[in-house]
Amino acid sequence: MKQPNRRGAQPERRSGEHRRLDTDTDLAVLEAALREGRVTAADPAERELQELALALEADTPEPRPAFAEQLSKRVEAGFPRTGRAARARGGARRRLAGLRRPRRLLPALAVAATLLIALAVAVPLLSRDQTTGGSSVSAPSTGESADDAAPLQRESRSGMSQTPSPVPPTGTGTGQDFDPKRGQRSIERSASLSLEAPGAELDRLAEGVARVADRQRGFVLRSSVSSGEESGGGSLDLRVPADRLRDTLRDLSALGKVRSRSESGQDVTATVVTASDRLESARAERASLLRRLRRAGSDSQAETLRQRLDANAIEIRRLRSDLRSLRLRTDYAGITVSLSDESRSGDTLGGPTDSTQDALDDAVGSLQASLNFLLRALGTLLPLGLVLAATVAGGRALVRGRRESALA
Amino acid sequence: MDPPPPRSRGVNEALAQPLPATAVPREAESFEALYERTFPRVYAYVASLLRDRAGAEDVTAQAFERAYRKRRGYRASRGTVEAWLFGIARNAALDELRRRKRRATLETEPEDLGAPSLDDHAETALRREVVRAALARLDGHERDLVALKFQGGLSNTEIAEALGLSESNVATKLHRTVTKLREACREAA
Numbered sequence: 299m300k301q302p303n304r305r306g307a308q309p310e311r312r313s314g315e316h317r318r319l320d321t322d323t324d325l326a327v328l329e330a331a332l333r334e335g336r337v338t339a340a341d342p343a344e345r346e347l348q349e350l351a352l353a354l355e356a357d358t359p360e361p362r363p364a365f366a367e368q369l370s371k372r373v374e375a376g377f378p379r380t381g382r383a384a385r386a387r388g389g390a391r392r393r394l395a396g397l398r399r400p401r402r403l404l405p406a407l408a409v410a411a412t413l414l415i416a417l418a419v420a421v422p423l424l425s426r427d428q429t430t431g432g433s434s435v436s437a438p439s440t441g442e443s444a445d446d447a448a449p450l451q452r453e454s455r456s457g458m459s460q461t462p463s464p465v466p467p468t469g470t471g472t473g474q475d476f477d478p479k480r481g482q483r484s485i486e487r488s489a490s491l492s493l494e495a496p497g498a499e500l501d502r503l504a505e506g507v508a509r510v511a512d513r514q515r516g517f518v519l520r521s522s523v524s525s526g527e528e529s530g531g532g533s534l535d536l537r538v539p540a541d542r543l544r545d546t547l548r549d550l551s552a553l554g555k556v557r558s559r560s561e562s563g564q565d566v567t568a569t570v571v572t573a574s575d576r577l578e579s580a581r582a583e584r585a586s587l588l589r590r591l592r593r594a595g596s597d598s599q600a601e602t603l604r605q606r607l608d609a610n611a612i613e614i615r616r617l618r619s620d621l622r623s624l625r626l627r628t629d630y631a632g633i634t635v636s637l638s639d640e641s642r643s644g645d646t647l648g649g650p651t652d653s654t655q656d657a658l659d660d661a662v663g664s665l666q667a668s669l670n671f672l673l674r675a676l677g678t679l680l681p682l683g684l685v686l687a688a689t690v691a692g693g694r695a696l697v698r699g700r701r702e703s704a705l706a
Numbered sequence: 707m708d709p710p711p712p713r714s715r716g717v718n719e720a721l722a723q724p725l726p727a728t729a730v731p732r733e734a735e736s737f738e739a740l741y742e743r744t745f746p747r748v749y750a751y752v753a754s755l756l757r758d759r760a761g762a763e764d765v766t767a768q769a770f771e772r773a774y775r776k777r778r779g780y781r782a783s784r785g786t787v788e789a790w791l792f793g794i795a796r797n798a799a800l801d802e803l804r805r806r807k808r809r810a811t812l813e814t815e816p817e818d819l820g821a822p823s824l825d826d827h828a829e830t831a832l833r834r835e836v837v838r839a840a841l842a843r844l845d846g847h848e849r850d851l852v853a854l855k856f857q858g859g860l861s862n863t864e865i866a867e868a869l870g871l872s873e874s875n876v877a878t879k880l881h882r883t884v885t886k887l888r889e890a891c892r893e894a895a
Contacts, residue, residue: 320881321878321881325880328884332856346888347888350887350891351884353833353834354837354887355856355859356830357838358750358857359749359759359762359857360750361745361746361750361753361766366746369741369767370745372770372771373741377771377775701797701800702800702847703804704801704803704807705800705846705847706846
């Protein structure tokens with residue numbers, strides 16, 4: 299691609315394409331001369347260029363043989379360090395060894411970091427499961443194992459009903475200012491169970507629940523069951539002796555598919571003791587009033603004492619009623635059984651679909667948690683990384699600029 | 707006289723042919739091979755920049771020693787080993803130039819590295835003087851480029867890798883420099 303008149307043309311009038319062609323052609327001519335070691339072009343301008351290139355190459359300084367030999371020996375020996383320099387280098391190398399070691403331990407560090415991240419993700423998930431698990435205990439639909447996971451077992455070991463209860467205690471008698479050594483504790487227990495069965499079997503299921511209550515020496519306090527294609531379901535409130543709660547729950551769980559189950563307990567010992575003490579005081583007051591009435595000297599005095607005895611009788615009746623109610627609550631555990639049509643609910647605890655769904659939910663949750671963690675980590679690391687990268691790039695540019703200044 | 711050391715190939719050839727296995731200084735022996743292949747060119751490049759024989763020897767030795775110590779840090783993916791080595795040599799030479807500037811002791815013209823030998827023809831000697839006079843009119847960056855190309859024998863790709871520029875940029879700069887040099891030669895002649 300020879301251009302006869304290109305050298306004589308005005309450079310500023312040439313297009314960018316022509317300039318690029320000139321550059322490429324000139325450099326190709328130049329490379330050819332350097333490669334061949336002689337002038338190869340016929341065009342006078344190109345010959346001039348090649349001669350210049352060869353002249354520049356010929357003007358290459360050559361090293362002194364003594365220096366070349368000396369450096370060759372050093373290269374062969376691997377640039378040995380001597381004297382103070384070697385000692386100084388040795389110290390620096392030892393100091394640097396500490397910095398290099400982490401590089402070797404990089405895989406181990408990576409594994410440790412992964413474990414840490416996994417822990418950071420798993421611990422909140424597990425703690426969340428434990429928090430929600432108390433109020434809704436996953437249990438297989440049938441069998442003894444359903445009872446094995448019952449929180450009441452933990453409750454009986456701990457001796458305090460509040461411990462396993464996920465529900466905050468309500469009522470007045472929380473027992474916070476109560477001496478636990480003072481007699482047997484009174485604990486109000488309750489449980490709720492959600493059972494599923496096919497719509498056609500809901501009635502039979504409700505009967506089964508009643509039979510279980512009866513067998514466990516309990517009773518059905520309230521029941522409401524409806525069946526039909528549109529809305530099948532119901533609920534039953536049971537009262538069973540507190541010491542038979544576990545057996546009752548076990549039997550109830552065997553009746554159908556357990557969708558959810560929860561148990562709770564509340565220590566009402568302080569309330570019971572307070573009511574007992576007040577009843578005892580009221581009775582003592584009544585005895586005292588009766589004694590004073592027998593010794594009354596006037597009618598008006600007797601009338602006053604009678605009025606006070608009436609008020610005292612009312613108070614005693616009220617306290618007896620409270621105590622009776624409290625004993626009923628502590629001697630009997632309340633169980634709320636919800637019945638539902640399984641064809642209307644998508645999933646059931648314990649079933650294969652449920653466990654797959656749970657596993658999927660858990661997987662999605664874990665993924666979300668991991669992503670959240672990564673996002674947070676990125677939110678912190680990204681700006682730091684950018685600042686670091688900018689600093690390194692700036693530092694390099696500075697050093698480069700300072701070096702290049704030597705050529706200015 | 708020994709045959710001249712092989713030059714680095716041209717752009718297209720360098721891209722077309724794979725890097726020889728000995729070019730990677732992974733072991734002491736490989737480094738020796740690299741040294742044997744590049745020593746005269748590295749020295750010539752450094753000497754052209756410094757224009758001082760003693761300084762060039764120091765800096766060349768320093769550059770090879772640095773390259774030897776850093777040889778495990780070389781990555782073929784970043785460029786050819788020649789580009790890497792000349793980058794080290796260039797940094798060492800520029801550091802030396804900066805030191806000299808700070809000391810300001812080298813105000814006088816440095817030792818003439820290429821004094822005409824007795825067996826030089828008059829025409830050759832004259833041409834050399836013309837070229838040197840033209841070179842003296844180039845600025846530091848242009849002289850660096852010329853030294854890398856003609857004394858270092860690097861291809862445009864390798865120069866680009868050593869200088870951290872694009873290859874087309876190097877080609878443009880080189881063409882501009884050679885054009886300037888040619889004009890300066892015409893004027894000097």
